[in-house]
Each structure stands twice: as structure tokens, then as C-alpha cells.
Amino acid sequence: MKAKKGFLTVFSLCLFYASLGQDLRLMTYNIKYDNTTDTINNWNYRKEALVQLLKHYEASFIGAQEVLHRQLTYIDSALTGFTYIGVGRDDGRQKGEYSPILYDSIRYKVLKSNTFWLSESPDKISVGWDAALERICTYGLFEEKETSKRLYIFNTHFDHVGKVAREKSAQLLVQKIEEVNEEKLPVVVMGDLNLTPDTAPIQYLRSNFLDGQEATQKPFYGPSGTSNGFDQNRVVDKRIDYIFVRDLKVKTYVHIDDRMENNKHISDHLPVLISLHYP
Numbered sequence: 250m251k252a253k254k255g256f257l258t259v260f261s262l263c264l265f266y267a268s269l270g271q272d273l274r275l276m277t278y279n280i281k282y283d284n285t286t287d288t289i290n291n292w293n294y295r296k297e298a299l300v301q302l303l304k305h306y307e308a309s310f311i312g313a314q315e316v317l318h319r320q321l322t323y324i325d326s327a328l329t330g331f332t333y334i335g336v337g338r339d340d341g342r343q344k345g346e347y348s349p350i351l352y353d354s355i356r357y358k359v360l361k362s363n364t365f366w367l368s369e370s371p372d373k374i375s376v377g378w379d380a381a382l383e384r385i386c387t388y389g390l391f392e393e394k395e396t397s398k399r400l401y402i403f404n405t406h407f408d409h410v411g412k413v414a415r416e417k418s419a420q421l422l423v424q425k426i427e428e429v430n431e432e433k434l435p436v437v438v439m440g441d442l443n444l445t446p447d448t449a450p451i452q453y454l455r456s457n458f459l460d461g462q463e464a465t466q467k468p469f470y471g472p473s474g475t476s477n478g479f480d481q482n483r484v485v486d487k488r489i490d491y492i493f494v495r496d497l498k499v500k501t502y503v504h505i506d507d508r509m510e511n512n513k514h515i516s517d518h519l520p521v522l523i524s525l526h527y528p
């Protein structure tokens with residue numbers, strides 16, 4: 250009887266310490282915009298497989314890029330218990346590509362959210378520096394309903410042409426996070442940055458946050474890169490999609506190379522999945 254009581258005490262302590270922390274999964278995924286002239290990798294051929302992937306990996310937060318409004322409404326309607334924050338970059342409403350954050354609205358609620366433009370005038374629709382296009386960052390302050398734990402999530406897509414724009418975008422991103430996060434809450438930064446790990450802007454972000462791939466407790470898994478270009482035979486070794494964290498422990502970090510039955514890629518980028526623990 251005493252042994253049983255002791256077992257229950259140890260078991261209760263294990264439950265108690267487990268309850269002091271919480272795990273969550275997040276994903277960043279450039280889904281490739283719905284290019285209606287693409288007859289080979291058209292969105293209509295890919296969208297069902299993409300939703301199946303999202304459902305299978307059960308991320309509580311999905312930061313997506315290159316998302317047109319019709320794509321966003323399709324994904325949102327297909328994911329039970331999810332909703333999203335974000336706006337189109339062309340008009341601040343529904344026109345142009347979004348960098349939305351889809352989230353599990355059963356488990357989490359959004360306390361505040363906003364979108365800013367990666368430019369010298371971040372509070373209005375604008376093209377920054379030497380960028381080719383408007384670029385944005387959408388962020389939200391989320392609270393877990395059961396525990397009241399909060400964290401900030403920033404999702405962005407840097408320009409693919411402007412070298413100065415990418416450098417300045419990284420600086421602006423850090424500046425905005427410092428301005429917004431007055432309470433020094435945990436932060437996740439994710440997105441398609443159109444930069445390889447050796448570049449100065451990535452090194453700058455690494456000096457302010459942990460690179461999830463480097464900080465993972467379990468060994469990193471998957472191809473070393475994330476850009477596949479819809480090429481089934483390409484060695485995927487160019488990494489341009491990232492998840493950075495602050496004040497969070499990284500348990501796993503994966504580049505997911507799931508494909509359709511015909512071996513075609515679901516998008517021209519691989520999704521990145523991270524599992525986090527916050528005390």
C-alpha cells in the first residue's frame with residue numbers, strides 16, 4: 250500500500266512539472282500564388298494535397314506566403330477550427346498576396362494583430378528601397394485559452410530582387426518587434442526571406458534570435474534546403490525559408506519533402522515545421 254501511494258506521489262509530481270510547460274507546432278510555407286496561366290503546376294492540381302499536408306502535421310500556427318485571397322479562403326474553409334489574420338499587400342484589404350497567419354482558434358485567441366509594409370513607410374502601402382514589389386509582415390499577439398500563455402508571431406516574405414530591401418527589411422523587422430513587444434514575451438519569426446544562411450541579413454537575424462534549425466534539441470531532419478522550383482530531380486539544398494525564435498526551446502525542426510502521388514512537388518518551396526516548448 251505504501252509503495253502504491255509513493256508511486257502516485259511521483260506520478261502526481263510528473264504531471265505537475267509537465268503542466269509547467271507547453272508544446273506547440275508552427276509551420277511556415279510558401280504555397281506559390283495561384284498563377285492561372287500555369288498549366289503544369291496549377292493551384293487546382295495542388296490544393297487538395299496541400300490541405301492534406303496541413304491537416305496531417307497539425308500545426309497550431311501556419312505562416313504562409315504568396316497567398317491570394319481565393320487561396321486563403323479555400324485553405325481556411327478546409328481547416329476545421331482555424332481562422333486567420335492578415336491583409337493583401339496591394340491595398341491593405343484583399344488585393345494581392347497575403348502573408349497570413351492561420352491559427353487554431355479553438356486553442357488560441359488573438360489579442361492584437363497588424364500588418365506593416367517592408368519599406369521606409371511601413372504604415373502605408375508602399376514599395377521599399379530597391380524592391381521589385383510591395384512586401385509585408387503580418388503579426389499577432391496570441392494567447393492560449395487554457396493557460397493564458399502569450400506569444401508574438403511574425404510572418405513575412407522578403408523581396409526576391411532588392412539586395413538593399415532585404416537588408417533593410419531584416420533591420421525593420423527587428424525594430425518593429427522591439428517596439429511592439431514591450432512585455433518581452435516569447436517571439437516567433439518565420440517566412441520566406443529569399444536569402445541563404447551565409448548572407449548578412451540572416452546573420453543579423455541570428456544575432457537577435459535563435460535559428461530554429463541550429464537550436465533544435467533533436468537533430469534537424471529533411472533536405473538541407475527549402476527551394477525546389479517544382480523540379481522533381483533537383484537536389485534541394487538552397488535554404489531560404491526560416492523559423493527564428495526567442496525565449497522558446499526548439500524540440501524539433503524539419504523541412505518536409507512530401508509530394509503528390511505523381512511525385513510532383515506541392516509547391517515550389519518545402520514547408521518548415523517546428524515544435525517548440527515554452528515554460
